[in-house]
């Protein structure tokens with residue numbers, strides 16, 4: 326069992342840190358909004374600290390799950406950042422969905438201090454975090470992976486080393502590229518079924534058992550038919566993720582015409598007021 330820190334108790338981080346504590350690890354949490362850290366400590370019986378550095382000072386592993394590249398820099402670097410508190414040999418496991426660039430930048434900064442860093446974005450959403458069944462895609466060295474994996478298993482169904490640092494984020498980009506196209510296809514299918522006067526529920530019960538089946542179809546067709554979007558994975562987060570993927574594609578030469586188009590459709594959803602709506606709200610554009 327390990328001494329660990331967890332930085333960032335959002336929708337994802339709060340339950341992930343809880344699973345670590347319940348698997349017998351000794352967890353100290355930090356959250357920018359202190360009340361949430363205090364609530365977590367009361368609920369789960371772990372400790373909380375007032376800064377990332379203080380949370381990280383006796384941790385072998387420092388888990389992070391914040392919003393984006395800049396948030397990651399702000400909790401790791403500087404006098405109160407986690408790197409300043411960590412003992413030599415300790416390692417950061419970063420679950421933020423961020424760029425591969427910032428992963429390489431943080432790994433280099435960690436290495437200069439005698440620390441480790443792996444990028445470890447997740448898939449599986451809020452339900453995956455709450456049920457401890459996330460999929461984790463990891464970039465880093467084999468030796469670092471071997472140390473982190475048994476602890477990550479507290480909240481993951483699968484944790485796989487994808488290659489050197491940055492490879493976890495690149496894999497997550499592939500995940501988001503695939504989701505963008507599938508959700509737009511499903512939105513158009515739901516829209517067409519309604520315009521055609523079909524029984525939507527019946528349509529998806531039937532075709533959901535055939536070649537068109539997908540996680541999105543299984544889990545989102547019913548709410549899309551009803552026009553309910555006030556839950557799930559936010560459009561603002563998806564646009565952040567697609568921007569990361571499109572930026573990387575400009576560099577590596579990958580052609581992502583559908584991803585770029587769907588990103589613009591999400592911009593229209595934001596204009597409809599859908600910043601916090603679930604990604605299935607692509608359907609809301611189609612009247």
Ligand SMILES: NC(=O)c1ccc[n+]([C@@H]2O[C@H](COP(=O)([O-])OP(=O)(O)OC[C@H]3O[C@@H](n4cnc5c(N)ncnc54)[C@H](OP(=O)(O)O)[C@@H]3O)[C@@H](O)[C@H]2O)c1
Nearest residue numbers: 333334335336337338357358391392396421422450451558
């Ligand atoms: N939600 C999902 O379904 C899902 C699925 C897969 C991946 N992800 C990714 O996982 C990450 C976290 O997502 P989430 O849904 O948990 O987000 P969230 O609920 O908005 O939580 C974000 C967390 O980061 C903290 N934070 C943000 N900026 C910070 C800063 N500059 N300094 C310190 N703390 C900061 C927030 O602190 P406060 O409490 O003070 O605001 C909060 O604890 C994102 O990169 C997201 O893309 C999310």
